[in-house]
Amino acid sequence: MANVLIFYISLLLILPCVESCLTPKYLYVPVSRTIPAGYKVTTVNVADCDVKSLHLTLTDQSFTINTNGEIVALTRVYVPARGRTFSVLAQDDSGPENEMEVHLVYSPLQGKVLSDQRFLKRSKRRWSPPPFNLLENDPGPYPKQIEEIVSDSAAKHRVYYTISGPGVDSHPVGVFSLDPNSGMLIVHRAIDREEFPVFTLTTRVFDKGTKQETDLPLDIQVLIDDVNDNTPEFSSPLQFTVLEHSKAGTVVGKVNATDRDKKGTLHVKIKYTLLTGLDLFAINPETGAITTVTNTLDREIKDKYLVTVKIKDFDGAVQGLERTGTATITLGDINDNPPTFTKASYEASVKENESEKLILRIPVEDKDLINTPNWISKFVITKGNENGNFRIDTDPKTNEGLLYVTKALDHEQSKNVKLEVMARNEAELSNTQARWQSIPVDLTVTDVDEGPEFSAPTIRFTVKENTPNGTLIGRYTAVDPETKSSNDIKYYKVTDPASWINVDRNTGELRVANTIDRESQFVQDGVYNITMKAVDASSKTGTGTVIIQVEDVNDNIPTVPTSELAICEKEGALGSVVIVAEDKDQSPLSSPFTFSLPPDSDDKWSVTRINATAATLAHTKDLPRGLYKVPVVIKDLQGHGGIQTATVRICQCRNGVCLAEDRSVSLGGLALLAMLLPLALLLLLCLLLVFFCVTKRDKLEFEDTGDSGGVLLKSNTEGKGDEVDSSLITVPTIGVDQITKGSVKDVNAGWPGIKSTSTLGGQSVHGNGINKSCVDMQQFYSSQYDQYDQYGTQQFGGQFGQLGSQVLNSGFDSRHLVQDSAFLHTWQTNGRYLHQKLGYLGTEEDGRYADDIIHAYGFEGVGSAAGSVGCCSDFGDNDNLDFLNTLGPKFKTLADVCTKT
Known part of the structure; x- marks a missing residue:
């Protein structure tokens, strides 16, 4: 190892600075396995560089470099067994950017050196130092041991290790494993840094016996070192546009490219190169900006160029990866070509008196881009249209000029018109020496037979309103343009809304036909118009307009509205209201007005003018609520006016509206x-x-025939009864005393076994001897009496003889009642009879009448005013009539129902 160290030191001293200000090109620095934060790794020689403009950068963000070339670790850095590499980049004004590769080489001898420098200080955590670095896409072989992870607690305990986290038991599972006994971290397959740049694993240590953790958990980072395994790619479409004839150096567009390798390294430093089109375009090798190198690009010659662009990482070095693409550069159009006419001049003809007619098409050509402002033509008549007789438009489809005559021409005044037409574009000319072109247009005006023409298209007369009928206003005549004569021309009215004017057919004189009123709806701003027509011998016509200026006269007086004016009643105060007058005349024949009260006013009201058209009307005394007609004298500025009546209502108000009026309005x-x-x-x-x-x-109503004379009387039957010969009926003579003291049975003895059918008060009653089925005689008598009391004696009339006979003689024929004139000749006699009889009946025993009154009477329908008779009781031999006392006092009035004789 000593020899290796001597070799590295010698290499550092021997390598000279050749072409770069950074020397040497490759720098190898021996270091320990772990570099602490703040440790000075090495110093780069920058003596040959321009120190003032020098800019130094590192590709490894774990280190920083000072201006004097010192490389210092920013964080704790782990150096794997194979070493660690990064680059130093230098740029100054003296030349292009320079690069030096720094290779950190692991050397065991450096551990002592670092300890002596006191940079490695033991942390409180008693674990082996992280992180670990792995090279991406390492070919193997696998599994491969990385490093042992050892806890100091292994010296006191028999321990085993566990590991968890991404790459172990979560995605991607199975990349790492840990030997539980030795703590060796093992990787099982290659890793792609672009997918997993770092792994954070959690390691724990446990006692084999107690299964308790013997140290704190440790998070380990496994950093994946980048290799240049990704080719750069274009990140945006290679479509660019530049205007034709642009100056050299004009930016066409920027080529954008990306690289998936690690940012800040040479692996992603891309160099841009053009492979074709170098005679027209250039590209910045660092930014990818494409620019022009000439100003001769002409869209009308060629509008599109295809150039090949190459991008290569590692700053274009031989070992870099590259890709090519085709950029399309389209030339934008500018208006460098004016429209040109296809002919040098044009001729056309137009008839006189024609208007709004197309007379000529003028074609043009333009080399600029179709349907753009640089191509669309705009025509201008530069000469000959001083009177505004023509206009020229552009056909949007063909781009031709369309020449119209808009105002009729007169052959007699001008037989030929010379125009000059210029063709322009909507856009102004650019980057060209050309100018807009013009051509002459020669127009011939042809003659036609014309109708008469009035002396002027319009003529004005001033007339005062209310001018007498027949007054001459003026003359409006026409001449033939061919002969300049008014002979044989007739004049007619075309329009005269109010029929105020008469026109003399031969002379064209205008006279007042009806009263002219300036305030009429037909007058607008004091002007009244009529239209006249002149007709020559050939029936050709000409028209003209007569403008009548109507002067105002003072023919209207000031008036006030006829609607009610409300004065809201206020306690302890007198009310007032504003009256506004109006006058249809014009100033000075109208406002300002004067307001006053008539001399004979009753001093209950006062009027005060507040402006030119309004005054305040107030009552000077307390007046009761109601409607008042107040006369007010109103005159205009000329003193013309009179008495106007203001309708004023004094009332209680709500929100300024009379309550009564409010209700009426609703x-x-x-x-x-x-x-x-x-x-x-x-x-x-x-x-x-x-x-x-x-x-x-x-x-x-029954017919009262007077005294029946003892014959059968008609009953009010609902159907036709049997006609009975009155000579066949024998009427017994019964005295009053006998009836009063005797029984009902004795009275009925004269008609044994007679069946009866009668109508009583609108009800049919049938009798056939004695009927035991009906026992409620009291209810029958009470109901009959109540009905009598309801309708009165006048309605029942002569029915009492029938009803009384049925009550007292239930067995005889009730349809034809026989009355003895001896005791039925007056109402009073019948009344006394009933009172005597009822008094006698009241003294009898209860059983006196039982066998005498049970008789059945049928019910013949509904709708009778008297109701149903019900049923009758069968009277027996008992003469006791005490039951009549229970029928009530109303029964006694039945005596009033007797028929008058």
Whole structure:
């Protein structure tokens, strides 16, 4: 080892500085296995360099270099058995960048030297020193031992080691392993630095007996050293554009390339080279910027160039890896070619009086890029268009010039027109000595037979409004342009919106036809227009416009709006409102206005002008709420005016609006309809009630034939009854006393076994002897009496004889009732009869009437005003009528139902 060290030292002294300011080109430095942070590794000789402009850099970031050439370790560095290599790069103003390779060679002798320098200080952690370095893609053989990891606790314990982390038990699994007994770290396969640049492994040590850790866990870093195994690649498309005729040195574009190897090393230092196109382009070897070397690039000759670019790492050294690519350089267009005409001059003809008509196409050629501002033509008429009779456009498809006549020409005034047309581009000319071109255009105006022409296209007359009808305004005449004569020309109105003017057909005189009103809607800014037409003998026409300037006269007085003005009532204060007047006349025939009250005003109001058109109207006394018509005298500046009535409402307000007005405003058409609809429904209901009542009365009203004379009376039957001959019915004579004291059975004895069908109050009643099925006689009498009480005696009329006979004589024919004129001749007699009878019945026993009143009466339908009769009881021999006392007092009024005789 001593001989090896002497060899290295001799080599350092012998190697001279040949061409570079860094000497030697390769430097070998013996070091120990671990270099502590702050240790000065070596000093590089920079004596031959320009110290003022010198810039030194290192490719290994674990070290730094001072300006005097000293290389110092920044961190703790591990040197593997095969050594460690990095480069020193130097750049000064005296020449190109220089490089020196520094090889750190492991030497056991250096351990003592480093200890003597006291840089290696024992740390508290009692483990072997990390990290370890492995060369990427090492060919092997595998497995390969790296280094032993030994804990100081092995001196006191029988220990074993474990390891974990990426490369052991996590991705990528199986790269490393650790001998548990010796602590030897082993690698099992090659590693790609671009995929795994570093591995951090965790090592633990345990006592074999107790299985307890004997030292703290240790994190070990395995650094993968880079080798130049990646070829540089282009990182962006090789497509560039540069304008034609650019100056030499103009940047075309920049070639971008990348290398996957370790940053900061020569493995990624790329050198750029052009292999073709060197006569036109150049490339910066360090930045990859492509520039032009000539200003003769012409797009119209060649618009695209293909050049080959080579990129090579290791700064282009022989051992570097390279790649080539083809760059496409396209020349951009500039406007270095003006448009050129295909002919030296052009001729065309145009008819007089024609307008907006294409008369000529002018083609041009341009070498610049099509459909760009450098190619698109723009034509200008530089001479001959002083009157604006022409315009020239560009056809967007063919790039031709389109010459139009826009204003009619007159053959009699000019038979020939000479124009000059220039062709330009939208873009200005650039980098050329050429100029815009112009050509002459000769136009011939051909003659046509024309219609008459008015003396001027428009004529103006001033007329005061309200001018009397028939007043002459003026004359508007025309002449034939060919003969310059007005003979045989007729004049007509084309438009006259308000029919204010009459035109004399032969002379063209204009007269007032109707009252001219300056305030009319047909007058705009005091101007009223009519259009006239002149027609010659050949029916050709010419038109003109008559402008009538209407002068104002003071024919309007100031007025105020007719709408209500609201004065909001305020407690303890008098209100006011602003009235605004308007006058349709113009100044000075209108505002400023004067406001005053009539001489006969009642001193309840006052008026004060606040500006030219408005005044304040205020009440001077407390006035009740309501609507007031206040006369106000308003006059214009000329004193022309009169009394105007201002409608003012004094009211309670909410937000400045009268409450009543607010409510009225809220009622729309639908609200009014909703209010009227209930009234209409109520009216319809009343009509229906009247109809039903009249109909019901017609059904229940019976004809009162007066004294029946003891014959059968018609009942209000719902169907046609059997006609009975009155001579066949024998009417017994029964006295009042007999009926009062006797029983109902005795009264009924005169008509034994008679079947009866009767209509009582709209209900049909049937009787056939004695019917035991109906026992509720009290309910029957009570219901009959209630119905009588409801409708009254006037409605029942002569039905009482029928009803009373049915109550007292349930067995006889109820359809034809026989009344004895001896006791039914008046209403009073029947009333006294019933009262006497009822008093007698009240003294009888309960069983007196049981056999006499049970009779059945059928129900003939619904709708009767009297309701159903129900059923009757069968009276027995018992004369006791006490049950009548339980029927209530209303039953006594049945006496009023007797038919008047």
